[in-house]
Amino acid sequence: MPWFTSPTHLAEELGSAGYLADAATTTTAYLAGALEKPLLLEGPAGVGKTELAKAVARAAGADLIRLQCYEGVDEARALYEWNYKKQLLAIQASDRTQTWEETHDEIFTEEFLLPRPLLDAIRRDRRTVLLIDEVDKTDVEVEGLLLEVLSEFQVTIPELGTVTATRRPYVVLTSNASRELSEAVKRRCLYLYLDYPDARRELEIVRSHVPGLDERIAARIVRTVGRLRELSLKKAPSITETVDWARTLVALELRTLDEAAIIATLGAVLKHRSDQERALEVLTGGAPG
Amino acid sequence: MSRDAAGSGVLARHLELVRALRAAGLPVSLSEDLDAVTALGRVAWGDRATVRDAYAATLVKKHSQRPTFDALFDAYFPAMVGDGTGTGVAFAADRPQEKPVGDNLDVLETMRRRIRRALRESDLDDQLLRQLAAESVGRFGTDPGRANGASPWSAYETLQRLDVQQLVDQLVAGLVGDGVEREEADAFAQRRLSEFVSAVHADIDRRTTEREGPDRRAAEQVRPTIEKLAFTQARYADLASMRREVYPLARRLATRMAKERRSLGGGPVDFRRTIRASMATGGVPLTTHHRPKRPHRTDLVVLCDVSGSVAHFARFTLMFVYALREAFRGMRAYTFVDDIQEVTELLRPEADPAEVIAGLAGSTREAVLAGRTHYGRVFERFAAEHGQVLGPRTTLLILGDARSNYSTLGDATLRELAAAAKRTIWLNPEPRRTWGVGDSAATVYADIVEMAECRDLEQLAAFVHDLL
Numbered sequence: 204m205p206w207f208t209s210p211t212h213l214a215e216e217l218g219s220a221g222y223l224a225d226a227a228t229t230t231t232a233y234l235a236g237a238l239e240k241p242l243l244l245e246g247p248a249g250v251g252k253t254e255l256a257k258a259v260a261r262a263a264g265a266d267l268i269r270l271q272c273y274e275g276v277d278e279a280r281a282l283y284e285w286n287y288k289k290q291l292l293a294i295q296a297s298d299r300t301q302t303w304e305e306t307h308d309e310i311f312t313e314e315f316l317l318p319r320p321l322l323d324a325i326r327r328d329r330r331t332v333l334l335i336d337e338v339d340k341t342d343v344e345v346e347g348l349l350l351e352v353l354s355e356f357q358v359t360i361p362e363l364g365t366v367t368a369t370r371r372p373y374v375v376l377t378s379n380a381s382r383e384l385s386e387a388v389k390r391r392c393l394y395l396y397l398d399y400p401d402a403r404r405e406l407e408i409v410r411s412h413v414p415g416l417d418e419r420i421a422a423r424i425v426r427t428v429g430r431l432r433e434l435s436l437k438k439a440p441s442i443t444e445t446v447d448w449a450r451t452l453v454a455l456e457l458r459t460l461d462e463a464a465i466i467a468t469l470g471a472v473l474k475h476r477s478d479q480e481r482a483l484e485v486l487t488g489g490a491p492g
Numbered sequence: 493m494s495r496d497a498a499g500s501g502v503l504a505r506h507l508e509l510v511r512a513l514r515a516a517g518l519p520v521s522l523s524e525d526l527d528a529v530t531a532l533g534r535v536a537w538g539d540r541a542t543v544r545d546a547y548a549a550t551l552v553k554k555h556s557q558r559p560t561f562d563a564l565f566d567a568y569f570p571a572m573v574g575d576g577t578g579t580g581v582a583f584a585a586d587r588p589q590e591k592p593v594g595d596n597l598d599v600l601e602t603m604r605r606r607i608r609r610a611l612r613e614s615d616l617d618d619q620l621l622r623q624l625a626a627e628s629v630g631r632f633g634t635d636p637g638r639a640n641g642a643s644p645w646s647a648y649e650t651l652q653r654l655d656v657q658q659l660v661d662q663l664v665a666g667l668v669g670d671g672v673e674r675e676e677a678d679a680f681a682q683r684r685l686s687e688f689v690s691a692v693h694a695d696i697d698r699r700t701t702e703r704e705g706p707d708r709r710a711a712e713q714v715r716p717t718i719e720k721l722a723f724t725q726a727r728y729a730d731l732a733s734m735r736r737e738v739y740p741l742a743r744r745l746a747t748r749m750a751k752e753r754r755s756l757g758g759g760p761v762d763f764r765r766t767i768r769a770s771m772a773t774g775g776v777p778l779t780t781h782h783r784p785k786r787p788h789r790t791d792l793v794v795l796c797d798v799s800g801s802v803a804h805f806a807r808f809t810l811m812f813v814y815a816l817r818e819a820f821r822g823m824r825a826y827t828f829v830d831d832i833q834e835v836t837e838l839l840r841p842e843a844d845p846a847e848v849i850a851g852l853a854g855s856t857r858e859a860v861l862a863g864r865t866h867y868g869r870v871f872e873r874f875a876a877e878h879g880q881v882l883g884p885r886t887t888l889l890i891l892g893d894a895r896s897n898y899s900t901l902g903d904a905t906l907r908e909l910a911a912a913a914k915r916t917i918w919l920n921p922e923p924r925r926t927w928g929v930g931d932s933a934a935t936v937y938a939d940i941v942e943m944a945e946c947r948d949l950e951q952l953a954a955f956v957h958d959l960l
Contacts, residue, residue, distance in 0.1 A: 210535065226541055226545065227541075227548070230535060230542050230546060230549070231545060231546075231548075233534075234531050234534060234535070234546060234549055234550075237531075237534045238527065238530055238531060238534070240527070243553070245555060287773065288774075291774060380555075380740075380744075381743065381744055381747050382744060382747060382748065383554075383744075386519065386553075389553040389554075390521055390523060390524060390553070392553070393527075393531075393549040393550060394548070394549055394552060394553045394554075395549055396555045396558065426676070430679070435735065435736065437739075
């Protein structure tokens with residue numbers, strides 16, 4: 204059964220899963236399912252890369268398996284590990300008359316295998332979305348490991364043999380581009396750069412996440428955030444932060460976004476002192492006090 | 493995509509596009525080429541945007557290459573042909589020449605009204621904008637004075653006839669009338685105007701492509717990506733995106749260096765952590781843990797030439813080095829033209845990048861006496877006034893093009909400065925082959941200190957990586 208029948212179908216499903224995607228995103232995400240190729244998402248922090256994977260899982264009614272990458276993540280964390288302690292126990296509990304061959308066969312079986320996300324995703328019978336988050340944080344060696352999984356959808360365990368996917372998972376990789384990924388990995392993936400949304404789409408996102416918000420304030424927030432992104436700030440406000448800002452205003456029951464309200468709540472969108480100073484200067488025409 | 497596709501010419505177009513992408517330096521592999529074809533088979537061909545997205549997903553794997561791809565895609569798969577009045581998809585060659593369209597005052601007024609209405613809408617319709625731009629160029633953009641054979645369309649002519657500045661004023665007036673604040677209305681109108689202007693430019697590009705064939709345009713349109721764009725050739729718009737690229741680049745470099753340092757293996761064994769880790773393996777220390785090595789850090793003194801010819805290069809380098817300040821023990825920066833000025837103050841940790849750039853530009857005034865770079869005087873003044881900042885742990889970094897304007901070189905003073913510092917490096921934004929040509933004293937200085945060519949962000953990153 205295909206993942207999605209058409210980009211329009213996917214867009215509808217994503218919409219009902221609470222993710223408003225633009226045309227490029229739906230086309231690419233649809234192709235990732237149709238061609239059964241991993242999808243590599245790049246873009247600034249907080250534009251909804253991880254959220255897209257979760258939304259695809261919700262939309263397809265699939266399980267989500269997540270591998271959070273960090274420096275020093277290795278085979279034992281990503282692929283599989285032998286349950287060393289259980290093996291020790293098994294050896295101690297068995298009677299001493301067993302030969303080494305018998306023991307060996309006994310302790311390297313399914314029972315002692317601890318599957319980690321990559322192996323887990325491949326072995327599943329149900330539909331699965333595999334999210335490999337922040338893949339740029341890993342070391343180069345792990346990329347080599349990913350190659351086998353991403354191109355053949357199989358994992359080789361020396362003691363057990365090769366495990367091949369019965370049903371190919373929908374793979375999403377996200378990256379903040381803190382390191383350039385190798386050509387080999389990129390070649391195997393479809394690529395999508397997620398950027399900040401345009402004003403109209405951001406307005407829709409804000410409205411769907413913060414239902415109680417006044418229409419005019421929502422538009423004002425989105426416009427202001429758009430202006431902030433045009434300044435050269437250390438950290439431009441993300442979609443999440445736009446939504447947070449809207450929530451803050453709702454929680455404080457502020458009815459207008461005037462100068463005083465901006466000064467009081469700017470901490471929700473900008474988290475560097477120099478950024479805040481600069482924003483206040485531009486938005487209110489002068490730093491406070 | 494079999495016989496049918498070959499017959500319609502789509503496959504041929506596809507192959508031409510892939511060839512052009514490769515020529516422009518995108519590493520499109522055969523498997524990606526095949527992916528693109530498969531992907532095209534899965535989406536609706538009728539929608540140009542979808543086709544472009546499918547191509548982009550399969551062929552472009554780096555965001556900085558996206559502008560190159562977009563330019564080439566527009567050349568090989570134009571959004572419309574002729575005056576854009578036809579329907580259906582057809583390639584330029586299949587269509588007869590369009591008949592000339594009318595142009596008189598009435599037409600002009602109607603056009604202006606339509607454009608004004610379109611720009612006014614809260615969300616701009618791309619399709620409509622493109623259509624309006626195409627019509628405007630078709631009606632008002634022909635420049636009869638052009639030589640035979642040259643492209644007959646002119647963006648200047650089009651925008652002049654439409655009097656876009658007046659359009660913007662009317663737009664602002666209309667918005668203010670509706671209760672929008674003046675400043676916001678201005679910003680809005682300017683943004684819309686620039687969208688319309690770029691639509692006009694894009695339309696002229698498209699028409700020219702249609703005349704000359706995509707291959708010729710493809711060769712012209714390709715510009716190097718931001719990382720490989722020479723500092724001295726950057727346009728104004730490029731400078732802004734280069735400035736945005738400086739901090740991410742520095743951050744990437746810092747991550748890479750931190751990783752390399754760690755993977756070099758550590759110093760002595762960390763006994764406590766090793767024992768703690770051995771608990772998991774029944775007391776057998778299968779893996780050892782090490783204490784991190786102490787990083788080796790130096791003081792950095794930077795001398796920047798900020799005279800017109802090299803100002804951009806010097807500022808970028810200074811910002812870049814500064815972004816990596818954690819890697820140095822201390823850093824002092826001086827700018828010069830023919831006098832020297834300390835700017836360390838500007839680079840305080842919380843400083844805003846935009847302010848730093850502005851401050852550096854401002855410091856130029858104080859570094860100028862007569863207005864032309866005078867290395868001899870600068871080195872002497874530096875040695876006399878700030879010579880004490882150089883010590884056995886200091887690296888001296890000089891940024892400049894070594895163009896002396898035929899004044900004194902001060903090479904003896906530079907020799908003394910180099911002797912006082914641990915290491916002296918000169919970064920020159922000029923290509924190596926022009927060193928020593930004309931008033932360039934690069935060859936003289938290169939004998940005294942290490943001189944390296946540093947023309948773009950990529951070379952800059954590579955250099956800083958080696959420095960640390």
